[in-house]
Amino acid sequence: MSDLLERLRERGWxxxxxxxxxxxxxxxxxxxxxxxxxxxxxxxRLPEISRAxxxxxxxxxxxLGEVIEVSTDGRAKRYDPNAHxxxxxxxxxxxxxxxxxxxxxxxxxxxxxxxxxxxxxSGAEVTYRGLxxxxxx
Amino acid sequence: MSDLLERLRERGWxxxxxxxxxxxxxxxxxxxxxxxxxxxxxxxRLPEISRAxxxxxxxxxxxLGEVIEVSTDGRAKRYDPNAHxxxxxxxxxxxxxxxxxxxxxxxxxxxxxxxxxxxxxSGAEVTYRGLxxxxxx
DNA sequence: TCCTACGATGGACGAAATCCAAGTCAAGAA
DNA sequence: TTCTTGACTTGGATTTCGTCCATCGTAGGA
Numbered sequence: 001m002s003d004l005l006e007r008l009r010e011r012g013w014x015x016x017x018x019x020x021x022x023x024x025x026x027x028x029x030x031x032x033x034x035x036x037x038x039x040x041x042x043x044x045r046l047p048e049i050s051r052a053x054x055x056x057x058x059x060x061x062x063x064l065g066e067v068i069e070v071s072t073d074g075r076a077k078r079y080d081p082n083a084h085x086x087x088x089x090x091x092x093x094x095x096x097x098x099x100x101x102x103x104x105x106x107x108x109x110x111x112x113x114x115x116x117x118x119x120x121x122s123g124a125e126v127t128y129r130g131l132x133x134x135x136x137x
Numbered sequence: 138m139s140d141l142l143e144r145l146r147e148r149g150w151x152x153x154x155x156x157x158x159x160x161x162x163x164x165x166x167x168x169x170x171x172x173x174x175x176x177x178x179x180x181x182r183l184p185e186i187s188r189a190x191x192x193x194x195x196x197x198x199x200x201l202g203e204v205i206e207v208s209t210d211g212r213a214k215r216y217d218p219n220a221h222x223x224x225x226x227x228x229x230x231x232x233x234x235x236x237x238x239x240x241x242x243x244x245x246x247x248x249x250x251x252x253x254x255x256x257x258x259s260g261a262e263v264t265y266r267g268l269x270x271x272x273x274x
Numbered sequence: 275t276c277c278t279a280c281g282a283t284g285g286a287c288g289a290a291a292t293c294c295a296a297g298t299c300a301a302g303a304a
Numbered sequence: 305t306t307c308t309t310g311a312c313t314t315g316g317a318t319t320t321c322g323t324c325c326a327t328c329g330t331a332g333g334a
Contacts, residue, residue, distance in 0.1 A: 014280065014281070016280095016281065016282075018281080018282065019281085048282095048283085049282085049283090050282065050283050050284060051283095051284085052282075052283065052284070052285095053281080053282050053283070056281080056282085074290085074291080
């Protein structure tokens with residue numbers, strides 16, 4: 001059993017075939033899939049899995065901190081299984097490809113106290129944008 | 138006439154009453170409105186303006202670089218008229234309130250060459266998240 | 275094996291945004 | 305000023321993404 005399923009089981013997750021397949025889809029490929037793509041890949045192994053179940057399961061994985069939700073543009077959210085390694089995203093403005101990147105330092109430290117307006121900061125996301133080599137042609 | 142309308146006119150924008158009202162709504166309040174809120178405020182002055190026109194006009198303003206589109210979460214996009222002053226956003230995880238903030242340095246410089254993967258970078262957006270004083274209450 | 279509470283199902287629903295064919299009008303031409 | 309034309313607007317249909325809900329199924333403990 002994968003590390004992911006193992007961790008979930010330890011937390012009392014009821015392990016259904018549907019949840020197993022969704023977790024395996026995410027665990028298997030470290031790319032950034034939409035909910036619909038996750039559903040399509042899960043349906044290859046479990047043809048009658050419903051979209052509601054995929055949404056429910058993804059939501060739980062996000063709540064449990066196993067998966068990160070990425071809203072890159074105004075389109076479908078993407079799900080990033082690389083939740084245990086802090087990182088940011090680099091997105092191609094041409095084709096929409098997403099890469100995980102590791103900038104120097106912690107973005108949070110760049111926001112001085114007088115720019116925090118009394119907020120209790122919990123995190124910062126950085127999205128770099130540019131043309132990938134293929135799109136720059 | 139406002140600076141915004143002046144700039145648009147110089148670029149050959151056909152100035153219709155609908156476009157004028159949308160531009161004035163954005164120019165007047167430096168808050169982050171959704172398309173629906175822009176439509177509601179525009180309709181106060183021009184009751185029969187259609188949603189499609191508001192969406193069209195907002196899209197053109199974004200293309201022209203006069204307005205920035207902010208996709209905070211999976212909800213409606215917000216439109217930020219403060220496009221000529223580089224800034225980032227601080228969002229309350231409780232109530233969704235958005236503030237413009239000015240972090241130190243340029244986020245782009247934090248991404249080392251070996252993390253750029255051949256991309257031609259065009260920009261970086263930083264979203265700080267936390268609880269605002271009212272929600273932390 | 276049996277129970278039962280938790281999870282899955284799928285169709286209806288809703289929000290946000292886009293599309294499209296038809297009607298309207300800003301602004302340059304005469 | 306009036307005319308002309310192509311760009312702009314309209315509103316309803318459509319698409320996309322996601323949630324809700326009543327009902328059915330089943331994982332896992334007793």
